[in-house]
Amino acid sequence: MRREAPRSLADYTPLFFPGLMLVVFFVVPFSTMIAVSFFKRNPSGFYTPDFVIDNYARFLSAFFGGVLGFSLMLAVLVAIGCVCIGFPFTYLLTRRSRRVQTLWLVGLLSVLSLSEVIIGFAWSTLFSRTAGITNLLVTIGLMDKPVALLPTFGAVLTGMVYQALPYTVLVLYPALVRLDPTLTEAARTLGASPVKAFFNVVAPALRNTIVATLIMVFVFALGSYLLPQILGRPQHWTLSVLITDQAIYQSNMPFAAAMAVFLVLISLALVGMTLLVGRRENAL
């Protein structure tokens, strides 16, 4: 639908309220944080206004570089894991009847209502030695005795994929529902088995959607800070965990702010990429 462009100042009035909210609750706090990131830390108190780049300089150490690298790697793995599970799942879901689709989508949406804390503790129980899934494997004779599956990297990855999967499915669903089902049928009449048709036709036809989903899950996983602590060891902690640690336990607000700004910049860069991909898709 095409609308007339706003002409007078009065045409902009509906924007005042959201604009005000955005300024008060986003622009002001974020600017404060950027300012704080250049302040000097006061060990006896909080911080003193200043302009130093020490906070950013300190960030460029091997330790923090390693944490940043791990955070990025974890987010990439979560994104890949989510799309590898979510894409075939959503594709098969869109081929079912409306009723079945609704039931599954409602089930998935209910996962979104769980808080990160509940998800974390649920998985820590499932991965524990005393009450975890390994007890089931022992019962059916696949294992000799139950073992603890946490804290491990695998546990962190599982928990985070579980948390991000509903978002993945919700982003992929509209694109897959709109996909012309005769595309796969055409591939089959041309001699492709259903599996081949999926990899040859469905996946490439939705390449841009897949890329956009990967980036979205990546950004989402980059901010995770609770699950790595519940399900992992200190070496599995992400940059977000360190930011919390610096801000709350070490009372080093300027350094925490610097790290947060850095993380936001990386996230913004990736959101920009998503938009570029989206524009290319629309141009097709």
Next chain:
Amino acid sequence: MSGLNINAVTKKFGNFAAVDNVQLNVPHGTFVCLLGPSGCGKTTLLRMIAGLEEPTSGAVVLDGEDITPLPTHKRNLGMVFQSLALFPHLSVGDNIAYALRIRGASKEEQKKRVDELLTLIHLPGFAARPVTQLSGGQRQRVAIARALALSPKLFLLDEPLSALDAKLREAMQVELRQLQQRLGITTIVVTHDQREAMTMADLVVVMGHGRILQAAPPIEIYRKPADAFVADFIGITNLLPAEVDSAGRTTILGTTIPGLAMPEGLTRASVSIRPEDVHLGKPGGSAITGSVSFVRDLGGTIETFVEAAGTTIVAVATPRERPDVSVGAKVGITLPPESCVVLGS
């Protein structure tokens, strides 16, 4: 036996029989049009031949081999979909070469075949174009070429021309028929356009409510429709009630038609007569009297609508044999008995 045999095929969705005990033999190299209104089961029948739907009962036999249990990708057929279903992420050449690539053909082999097919569909040099940049008619041809890449035994098309505008559609009908004759491939087209069926087919199969109502060459379908549904569906026709009077003569609208015999034992029936067989002249004699209610002058033909005994009869004439009539004029309608088809009551 060579060709396609459809053996007592039925497809039920719940209690509803979309295709009901269909029996059809298609000799090798025949061009068949499955014709019928929407919901008559023609597309379901085509999809069962392609293996995209499983018949509830019955068998599809191709060149003596029962292909009913074979999945689609092992049936060696080419199909053109109503949506065309060109792969949007591939170029024209890659779309056409898809089947060859799946089979592991070499790059040179693929290129050779793509060039061959592009020449066949009059689009040489289009291989590198993205399919999104083609016009409707060009997309149509690419879909046809893609389906023919492996020289399939069977060529299936589901309402292939419905997305094209009228003029292009007519041109593509001729082109498709000429292509099929050159390749000698057994072809089945689903359509609801009777003109399309008449243009292309060796054998027109008229379907209604999941059953075959008549399967015959186009001109026979037109001249000798099996029942009122077929007569009405194929072209324009006048369906008139006929009766046998006490003297044993056949009358239509109260006027005796000399020389028109009803089948033995039938006293009431419908008679189909095509508009171009209806002659208009001076009233009187053995003609049915009526008055002209509307004249549609299309330039090439003139349709005259005549009211007679509460029924409208349409007559078509060329401008050369133009009946000199105007609205409200009294005319005499002559129905040549050899052009009347008695359809049963």
